[in-house]
Amino acid sequence: MKIKDPFHIVLIEPEIPPNTGNIGRLCAATGAHLHLVGKLGFSLDDKHMKRAGLDYWPAVKLHLWNSLQHLQQEYPQGRFWYTSKKAQKTYIDADFNCGDFLVFGKETLGLPEELLQSEVDHAILIPILKPAVRSLNLANSASIILYEALRQTGQLDI
Numbered sequence: 001m002k003i004k005d006p007f008h009i010v011l012i013e014p015e016i017p018p019n020t021g022n023i024g025r026l027c028a029a030t031g032a033h034l035h036l037v038g039k040l041g042f043s044l045d046d047k048h049m050k051r052a053g054l055d056y057w058p059a060v061k062l063h064l065w066n067s068l069q070h071l072q073q074e075y076p077q078g079r080f081w082y083t084s085k086k087a088q089k090t091y092i093d094a095d096f097n098c099g100d101f102l103v104f105g106k107e108t109l110g111l112p113e114e115l116l117q118s119e120v121d122h123a124i125l126i127p128i129l130k131p132a133v134r135s136l137n138l139a140n141s142a143s144i145i146l147y148e149a150l151r152q153t154g155q156l157d158i
Helices: 017-030 047-059 068-074 113-118 138-152
Strands: 008-012 033-037 061-065 080-083 101-104 123-125
Touching (some): 033 068
Parallel strands (some): 033 061
């Protein structure tokens, strides 16, 4: 299947190597680009990250950035969606386009509050139905939102 303009998964300062490894495998499977931004909580040579990504790392289109601003400067026409449990609308309500950037914050803190406040129209959440659960796993969240974006843009029609 030919992939249209690929989606982009953006991880801001990821901390847990297996999450990034699993997201790398997700990107390899879907043709999405993986962007790692800022200070990483691990080495890119980490055995846990590599194990989670299996032998798919050569298929991952990996990009490293010092800051989100630098990434956005390189893609001035890019449309960015910011994920947070503090957002007001769900990922189902987003109107994804091919080539969009799906931005996820670090596992322990999420995205900065000031960023979410400045991008309220592009902030989305995955509903959590039980209040005893604070958050979903980062790799699971990336999968849920990326596959909804693929569905909306007709890229799952095989």
